[in-house]
Amino acid sequence: MHISTSLWTWLAAALTIGVFSFLYKDNPFYRFVESLFVGVSAGYSVVIITANSFIPNLWNPLFKDGNWPYLVPMILGLFYFAMLSKRFAYLTRIPFAFMIGGGAGLALPLAFQTNVIEQVKSTFLFNPGYYKSLGAFIDAAIIFIGVVSILLYFYFGRKRGTKLGLMPRIGVIFLMIGFGASFGYTVMARLALLIGRISFLLGDWLGIIR
Amino acid sequence: MRRFFGEILPLAMAFFFGTTLALQYFFPFRFAQTYYQTMLQWVIGVASMAVIMAVISFIRYNFRKIFEGRDSFSASVALIGFLMMVGLGIFSRESGSLFDKMYNNVYVPINATMFSLLAFYMASAAYRAFRARTLEATLLLVAAILIIIGSTPIGTLLNMDSLTAWILNVPNLAQKRGILIGVGLGAAATSLKIILGIERNWMGGR
Numbered sequence: 249m250h251i252s253t254s255l256w257t258w259l260a261a262a263l264t265i266g267v268f269s270f271l272y273k274d275n276p277f278y279r280f281v282e283s284l285f286v287g288v289s290a291g292y293s294v295v296i297i298t299a300n301s302f303i304p305n306l307w308n309p310l311f312k313d314g315n316w317p318y319l320v321p322m323i324l325g326l327f328y329f330a331m332l333s334k335r336f337a338y339l340t341r342i343p344f345a346f347m348i349g350g351g352a353g354l355a356l357p358l359a360f361q362t363n364v365i366e367q368v369k370s371t372f373l374f375n376p377g378y379y380k381s382l383g384a385f386i387d388a389a390i391i392f393i394g395v396v397s398i399l400l401y402f403y404f405g406r407k408r409g410t411k412l413g414l415m416p417r418i419g420v421i422f423l424m425i426g427f428g429a430s431f432g433y434t435v436m437a438r439l440a441l442l443i444g445r446i447s448f449l450l451g452d453w454l455g456i457i458r
Numbered sequence: 459m460r461r462f463f464g465e466i467l468p469l470a471m472a473f474f475f476g477t478t479l480a481l482q483y484f485f486p487f488r489f490a491q492t493y494y495q496t497m498l499q500w501v502i503g504v505a506s507m508a509v510i511m512a513v514i515s516f517i518r519y520n521f522r523k524i525f526e527g528r529d530s531f532s533a534s535v536a537l538i539g540f541l542m543m544v545g546l547g548i549f550s551r552e553s554g555s556l557f558d559k560m561y562n563n564v565y566v567p568i569n570a571t572m573f574s575l576l577a578f579y580m581a582s583a584a585y586r587a588f589r590a591r592t593l594e595a596t597l598l599l600v601a602a603i604l605i606i607i608g609s610t611p612i613g614t615l616l617n618m619d620s621l622t623a624w625i626l627n628v629p630n631l632a633q634k635r636g637i638l639i640g641v642g643l644g645a646a647a648t649s650l651k652i653i654l655g656i657e658r659n660w661m662g663g664r
Contacts, residue, residue, distance in 0.1 A: 263571070282532075299551065306503030321499075324500075325508070344661075349472030352476045352652040357480055363642025391635070438576050441570050
């Protein structure tokens with residue numbers, strides 16, 4: 249057993265135990281760690297966003313390279329500060345308009361191409377690979393029925409009197425299996441993190457396990 | 459004045475930038491590519507400036523809590539953590555720096571432990587939510603159990619690898635594709651509504 253002599257490891261271990269203490273009940277130590285996390289994560293995000301987004305995309309082109317058209321996004325960004333005044337708060341809609349309008353314009357063709365066209369192309373039974381074996385064809389057919397039934401459930405499942413028969417119900421079955429698989433994966437990911445923290449406490453900190 | 463800057467100009471800007479950025483996708487000219495790259499940089503730049511506003515809001519909110527005596531302990535700790543991280547980040551962000559050590563020994567352990575804590579709560583919530591009352595709940599429960607067991611060494615011992623892989627590659631893929639197509643159609647429709655000024659919730663519910 250070799251207990252760590254690093255002050256940083258002791259700090260990390262104390263914070264880890266602080267979070268785990270919530271399993272017993274809410275306590276001041278947990279609240280301290282929780283608040284510290286809020287502050288540290290906010291500070292970290294600010295530093296990283298400033299260094300990786302603001303400086304290379306706005307500050308450097310404008311003030312280092314003298315690229316004056318970049319004054320436009322700088323002025324647009326300054327309108328955010330109108331939020332500090334109740335009287336002029338409406339001016340924040342100007343940068344929002346640029347962000348949301350631009351984002352919508354970028355998303356429109358991309359979302360349609362990647363989420364709709366490519367997925368529909370892969371779902372249709374045109375791919376020669378689907379006919380290489382009976383198993384591959386059955387799998388492709390199941391995927392086709394699943395996708396069609398899910399879409400029917402999304403768009404017509406709640407309407408009464410539609411003559412879709414069992415299709416929306418089959419869609420729900422596929423959705424539930426998919427959600428179950430996602431849930432299983434999430435649980436496993438969380439358990440992996442838990443194992444990681446316990447191995448940190450017993451290994452890196454206390455030196456009981458290797 | 460207020461109507462122009464608060465309503466007409468934002469709608470016109472959303473229409474102009476939305477239309478031009480959507481159309482550039484269909485024009486394989488150099489000008490369109492340059493416009494796209496520049497606008498992307500502008501969008502990232504303007505978005506990053508919102509962070510400065512967020513910092514001001516964060517500091518104001520926590521100072522207000524301290525001066526009003528509402529949960530001043532938590533607010534002080536959050537402020538100290540925030541200022542410490544920003545202060546250290548200004549000086550050096552290289553590997554081995556104090557900023558890097560704070561990230562690895564404060565941020566990472568708390569973040570990982572917080573998420574690992576969810577394993578306990580997910581287990582108890584799952585027990586209450588997924589009791590096999592209906593066919594749908596049973597399917598969800600069975601799929602989750604098969605994936606969980608299949609991802610462990612016991613799953614390999616029980617020869618469940620191929621079954622787990624089939625669930626992931628066939629019904630799970632069908633579900634993902636169905637949702638992606640639904641999301642894609644929804645995103646395209648919402649984008650179009652924003653560009654045309656039909657969807658105005660981003661302007662504050664007007």
